[in-house]
Amino acid sequence: MVYYIFTLVFFCFDYFILAMGLNIQYGEAGILNFAYIGFVAIGAYFTGVFSLPSSAGTGQHYILGLGLPFPVNLLLGGLAAMFFALIVALITLRRLRTDYLAIVLISLSLVLYDFCNNFVSLFNGADGLYNVPEPFAKAFGLTVNSFIPFFACVTAVISLLMWFVMSRVMRAPVGRTFRAIRDDEVVAAALGKNVFLMRLKAMLIGSFYAGVGGGLLIQFGGSFNPTAWLPGETFVVFAVLIVGGAGNNIGMFVGALLVETLLIHLPAFLPEIPGHPGLIEYFDNAVVGIVLMLMLWFRPQGVVPERLRRAASFGVRSGLGMLPQAPIEPAALDRP
Amino acid sequence: MSLFWLSVGFGFVTASVLAVAAVGLSLQFGITNYVNFAYGDFMALGGFFAYVLNSEVLHLNIWIALVLGSLLMGVFAVIVNRLILGPFARRFTKPHYVLIVTFGLSLIMLNAEYSIWGAQVRFFRMPIAPALHIGPLLLTRNQLIVIAIAIALMLGVHTLLKATRLGKSMRAMSDNTTLAMTSGIDTKRITTITWFLSGTLAGVAGTVLGIGEGNLTPASGELFLFVIFAAVILGGVGSIYGAMGGALLIGLATEISAAFINPAYKLDIAFVLLILTLLIRPSGLIARPGTT
Numbered sequence: 001m002v003y004y005i006f007t008l009v010f011f012c013f014d015y016f017i018l019a020m021g022l023n024i025q026y027g028e029a030g031i032l033n034f035a036y037i038g039f040v041a042i043g044a045y046f047t048g049v050f051s052l053p054s055s056a057g058t059g060q061h062y063i064l065g066l067g068l069p070f071p072v073n074l075l076l077g078g079l080a081a082m083f084f085a086l087i088v089a090l091i092t093l094r095r096l097r098t099d100y101l102a103i104v105l106i107s108l109s110l111v112l113y114d115f116c117n118n119f120v121s122l123f124n125g126a127d128g129l130y131n132v133p134e135p136f137a138k139a140f141g142l143t144v145n146s147f148i149p150f151f152a153c154v155t156a157v158i159s160l161l162m163w164f165v166m167s168r169v170m171r172a173p174v175g176r177t178f179r180a181i182r183d184d185e186v187v188a189a190a191l192g193k194n195v196f197l198m199r200l201k202a203m204l205i206g207s208f209y210a211g212v213g214g215g216l217l218i219q220f221g222g223s224f225n226p227t228a229w230l231p232g233e234t235f236v237v238f239a240v241l242i243v244g245g246a247g248n249n250i251g252m253f254v255g256a257l258l259v260e261t262l263l264i265h266l267p268a269f270l271p272e273i274p275g276h277p278g279l280i281e282y283f284d285n286a287v288v289g290i291v292l293m294l295m296l297w298f299r300p301q302g303v304v305p306e307r308l309r310r311a312a313s314f315g316v317r318s319g320l321g322m323l324p325q326a327p328i329e330p331a332a333l334d335r336p
Numbered sequence: 337m338s339l340f341w342l343s344v345g346f347g348f349v350t351a352s353v354l355a356v357a358a359v360g361l362s363l364q365f366g367i368t369n370y371v372n373f374a375y376g377d378f379m380a381l382g383g384f385f386a387y388v389l390n391s392e393v394l395h396l397n398i399w400i401a402l403v404l405g406s407l408l409m410g411v412f413a414v415i416v417n418r419l420i421l422g423p424f425a426r427r428f429t430k431p432h433y434v435l436i437v438t439f440g441l442s443l444i445m446l447n448a449e450y451s452i453w454g455a456q457v458r459f460f461r462m463p464i465a466p467a468l469h470i471g472p473l474l475l476t477r478n479q480l481i482v483i484a485i486a487i488a489l490m491l492g493v494h495t496l497l498k499a500t501r502l503g504k505s506m507r508a509m510s511d512n513t514t515l516a517m518t519s520g521i522d523t524k525r526i527t528t529i530t531w532f533l534s535g536t537l538a539g540v541a542g543t544v545l546g547i548g549e550g551n552l553t554p555a556s557g558e559l560f561l562f563v564i565f566a567a568v569i570l571g572g573v574g575s576i577y578g579a580m581g582g583a584l585l586i587g588l589a590t591e592i593s594a595a596f597i598n599p600a601y602k603l604d605i606a607f608v609l610l611i612l613t614l615l616i617r618p619s620g621l622i623a624r625p626g627t628t
């Protein structure tokens with residue numbers, strides 16, 4: 001029972017990190033990153049291969065195998081995801097509109113999956129990675145049972161640290177510029193903001209969060225399986241973001257708690273229906289989609305709405321993409 | 337050399353599937369101006385409709401099942417537009433909301449298909465046909481029928497767009513919806529008809545994909561989606577004739593490359609072409625005015 005609860009705690013905090021990363025890309029800078037889970041996978045893979053010992057004699061195929069200790073490999077995994085994001089962003093971000101970008105990114109996500117699944121000598125094919133060392137297990141003498149509560153706490157601490165950093169970024173001028181670009185790209189460009197450079201920054205920061213979140217996932221589970229990184233998984237992170245409320249970090253935590261913990265992982269403990277393997281899981285995923293649509297229709301601002309920032313938005317919630325409902329206040333227009 | 341010609345034959349079959357799918361996607365994109373990310377799942381569902389008619393109830397001939405299943409899929413697409421996508425598109429002015437909704441629709445449909453039909457691979461019930469030599473090509477009778485269906489549908493779409501009043505209205509609406517509306521075109525009716533056509537073409541494409549590949553699973557449309565996108569972007573987004581040309585190029589390129597590299601990566605060639613198109617000529621082969 002304790003085991004279950006701490007598994008839920010782990011997933012809640014891990015998806016909190018993932019949702020914060022997607023939030024700065026989509027909720028703040030307006031990049032519709034449908035390949036998000038690809039960056040999570042890159043982070044997971046590199047965290048894994050940085051901590052695994054050399055691949056000779058393990059029966060697996062992977063590169064590096066440096067056997068680095070825990071926080072270092074996680075950091076490098078995040079940086080690997082960031083580096084990958086840099087390549088992707090340089091090719092795609094400069095000239096593509098929202099929907100073209102979404103098409104290219106979702107294609108990228110599918111291709112990454114296809115590629116990982118087939119390329120045995122680099123990614124070990126459909127088998128993925130396994131036997132990834134559990135961090136601190138040897139040093140503290142942790143068993144299989146005590147590792148899970150321990151690592152859930154480690155994840156909680158890391159996520160709170162990352163939340164602190166992210167809330168500083170969002171309050172800084174760079175965060176205001178992101179929101180300005182999201183709300184009106186042309187106006188932001190006219191005010192002298194380099195839209196491409198700002199989007200690139202959002203993409204890189206978000207991908208680092210994706211990589212760290214993915215790294216924690218592989219350290220928690222000890223294995224890497226390509227089927228866990230299908231594009232549908234990106235949608236779960238989007239569901240966390242929309243349900244929680246795009247554009248604010250507290251909402252990300254609420255979303256992670258509601259969607260990831262309650263909707264996705266709690267039903268996994270239900271007994272299987274005999275004769276229909278996986279039915280609950282399929283049904284559950286469909287429910288996540290339905291919940292997201294209902295949420296978008298009835299409460300598009302999420303459970304915890306983005307705080308109204310007067311100076312940035314002239315009192316109009318234009319970030320939602322809905323027609324303005326409140327009249328523009330003349331007093332607000334005086335501000336720069 | 338015979339391997340090369342064999343691949344060319346497969347290339348024409350893949351190109352046929354792609355052309356039907358890409359035209360269906362482009363028609364809908366031109367009219368409603370947002371991409372349907374659930375299109376791959378539309379294809380799979382259409383394939384399953386045909387499968388049910390072919391193997392579970394009625395036991396129809398595969399080609400009759402194809403027609404009926406596709407028409408059912410067309411009706412399904414109209415219902416989806418009326419109940420879900422249409423209202424969302426009208427309510428939110430920024431495009432990314434509808435894109436997320438279609439992405440969610442894809443997840444719902446995929447998992448609904450898994451819930452109903454399970455993850456096991458399905459096969460159509462159809463006679464095994466001997467291979468025929470046509471020039472240097474080697475094709476089975478079923479593959480020839482698939483190619484014929486695609487050519488007939490392309491000619492049909494061409495006639496519809498160029499020679500009928502409905503097609504003229506569709507082209508007008510695709511260029512400028514507001515202007516079309518003020519000129520007295522019933523845009524709601526055109527949208528419904530377009531969704532019906534798009535769904536029907538998705539159903540045909542899903543079924544012939546199942547016939548061409550020899551199997552059908554709920555996920556078979558999803559992985560095919562980026563190949564369709566590659567064809568659509570290579571041809572020029574929103575351009576019907578571009579989609580046809582892009583489909584032919586991508587279909588041939590993926591299958592011919594399979595003769596030289598590991599066939600497991602043949603679909604990835606489509607992605608490489610997609611990226612090259614975006615870098616060299618982002619508007620595609622045939623640019624549609626006002627969309628770049």
